[in-house]
Amino acid sequence: MADEFPWWVVVTHFLNIVFMVLLMRSGLEVLSAFPKFYWNDGCPPGREWLRLSRRTFSGEPRRPWSSLQEEVSWSPLVALPGRKNLGLGRHWHFLTVPFWVLTGAVYVTMVFVSGRWRYLVPTDWSILPDSVRSVGVYLQFKLAPQIPGQPFDAAQKLTYFLVVFVLAPFQILTGAAMSPSVLGRFPRYARLFGGKQGARSLHFLGLLTFGAFIVVHVFMVVVHGLPKELGKIVLGGGKHPNGLLAVVIAAAALLVVLALNISATRTSLRHPRRTQVALGKVVNPLERVLSRNFSSRQHHRALEISAYHRVNGFPPSDPGYARLAENGFADYRLVVGGLVERPTSFSLDELRSLGGQSQTVKHNCIQGWTAVAEWAGVPLSALVEHVRPLPSARHVVFYAMDDKGETEGEGRYGNFYGSVPLHLVLQSQAILATEMNGGPLPVQHGAPVRIRLENQLGFKMVKWVQGIEFVERVDDIGMGQGGWREDQQYYANAAGI
Ligand SMILES: Nc1nc2c(c(=O)[nH]1)N[C@H]1C(S)=C(S)[C@@H](COP(=O)(O)O)O[C@H]1N2
Numbered sequence: 001m002a003d004e005f006p007w008w009v010v011v012t013h014f015l016n017i018v019f020m021v022l023l024m025r026s027g028l029e030v031l032s033a034f035p036k037f038y039w040n041d042g043c044p045p046g047r048e049w050l051r052l053s054r055r056t057f058s059g060e061p062r063r064p065w066s067s068l069q070e071e072v073s074w075s076p077l078v079a080l081p082g083r084k085n086l087g088l089g090r091h092w093h094f095l096t097v098p099f100w101v102l103t104g105a106v107y108v109t110m111v112f113v114s115g116r117w118r119y120l121v122p123t124d125w126s127i128l129p130d131s132v133r134s135v136g137v138y139l140q141f142k143l144a145p146q147i148p149g150q151p152f153d154a155a156q157k158l159t160y161f162l163v164v165f166v167l168a169p170f171q172i173l174t175g176a177a178m179s180p181s182v183l184g185r186f187p188r189y190a191r192l193f194g195g196k197q198g199a200r201s202l203h204f205l206g207l208l209t210f211g212a213f214i215v216v217h218v219f220m221v222v223v224h225g226l227p228k229e230l231g232k233i234v235l236g237g238g239k240h241p242n243g244l245l246a247v248v249i250a251a252a253a254l255l256v257v258l259a260l261n262i263s264a265t266r267t268s269l270r271h272p273r274r275t276q277v278a279l280g281k282v283v284n285p286l287e288r289v290l291s292r293n294f295s296s297r298q299h300h301r302a303l304e305i306s307a308y309h310r311v312n313g314f315p316p317s318d319p320g321y322a323r324l325a326e327n328g329f330a331d332y333r334l335v336v337g338g339l340v341e342r343p344t345s346f347s348l349d350e351l352r353s354l355g356g357q358s359q360t361v362k363h364n365c366i367q368g369w370t371a372v373a374e375w376a377g378v379p380l381s382a383l384v385e386h387v388r389p390l391p392s393a394r395h396v397v398f399y400a401m402d403d404k405g406e407t408e409g410e411g412r413y414g415n416f417y418g419s420v421p422l423h424l425v426l427q428s429q430a431i432l433a434t435e436m437n438g439g440p441l442p443v444q445h446g447a448p449v450r451i452r453l454e455n456q457l458g459f460k461m462v463k464w465v466q467g468i469e470f471v472e473r474v475d476d477i478g479m480g481q482g483g484w485r486e487d488q489q490y491y492a493n494a495a496g497i
């Protein structure tokens with residue numbers, strides 16, 4: 001009897017394969033955007049403990065570089081969807097997470113309800129020496145004996161227990177410790193893992209551990225006799241499982257997984273906009289709930305400020321900006337309008353008269369790097385109070401001075417811009433920054449004015465801001481996705497994860 005697998009093991013085991021493959025491939029896509037690992041949230045260039053690309057950058061470059069240049073292109077054979085599609089990779093990853101977690105929850109519930117937990121959860125420390133003995137037997141190229149009355153040998157039981165009850169939750173916890181909303185609201189949570197970069201490194205080591213488990217698991221299934229073992233996991237076992245039938249069904253199931261991956265990859269590469277919009281319907285609401293409820297409460301200490309703060313995006317290249325910068329932005333005007341009672345054009349001094357605030361916070365670029373800095377400037381809520389949005393205003397759009405066609409090329413074009421729902425700019429750590437680390441805002445970080453929204457990903461924090469518009473909807477701006485990176489790189493419009 002113990003040799004038989006109930007139907008729910010068969011079903012959840014298959015669903016787990018489906019979701020794990022999607023998670024691993026999309027996770028690799030996310031990794032390709034910043035294929036480096038650090039233990040320090042300052043991500044000091046050159047100090048990564050592992051780098052999966054050839055390109056190196058130093059903190060004192062001869063030419064300025066932008067963190068997007070650290071992104072590499074991985075093959076669609078390994079990454080979902082591959083070819084520098086961070087936005088879509090994230091969409092696939094976060095779409096899969098709830099289904100994978102649900103599958104795990106159903107499995108674990110059934111394990112306990114059915115009483116099968118006895119086969120999975122060790123209740124005696126003897127499992128440790130027994131497991132060592134099991135492994136010893138395998139190393140002599142013999143099969144270790146099953147625990148009497150149970151379907152697994154000791155090493156197998158202990159391994160499954162660790163995968164289900166330690167490794168899987170560990171991946172969920174380290175995954176959550178990378179979300180800017182979670183980090184903003186619970187800055188101490190990530191410290192459990194040594195910060196966001198610690199969580200990111202451990203999440204990757206978790207992936208490797210899963211990979212190693214899968215290799216050994218499949219190898220052991222083959223060693224124990226493929227048709228017989230497949231008979232258990234595909235047909236549930238029984239007295240005389242039909243080995244051939246089991247092999248056929250298992251092959252068919254794997255073909256389904258393969259077909260699903262081919263179609264997800266192809267659709268994403270051929271129809272990125274459609275994929276972005278369709279997956280966004282599921283993923284964006286999750287991110288919005290997080291962003292709305294987890295507002296940033298970060299107060300890092302001055303000594304946590306990073307020695308080097310990465311830059312993403314090159315400064316505006318036009319002579320107009322150069323002239324503004326030359327005389328210390330004395331002629332700069334921030335134009336604020338749209339659905340407001342009092343459209344206003346501010347000089348820097350007029351902006352500063354609205355109020356001041358500073359915050360030492362962690363920046364989370366969507367690519368995966370972080371850096372801590374102190375930012376100071378005007379609370380966006382003070383600006384909102386001054387211009388008084390109309391009730392119909394639902395989003396705030398920030399327009400920048402950098403034309404990406406000029407500064408970056410890569411076939412992309414148009415001025416950078418971004419937008420967020422109105423309530424996000426009312427959060428307490430939403431500011432128009434004019435200073436960084438106690439000095440004037442440096443050009444590469446967005447001088448004279450850049451946005452800071454401390455529970456969002458970096459791409460929402462528009463630099464070199466020249467205008468702010470209050471609008472009811474964003475789909476008639478640019479390509480309609482709510483921001484330049486959303487339009488041109490298919491990033492999600494919601495940026496809480
Ligand atoms: N105008 C403008 N703002 C921008 C960008 C840009 O390219 N242009 N890049 C964004 C991204 S992706 C990030 S991570 C942050 C980086 O801010 P930093 O350069 O100050 O570190 O700026 C954001 N704001």
Ligand SMILES: [Mo]
Binds near residue numbers: 312364365458
């Ligand atoms: Mo970014």
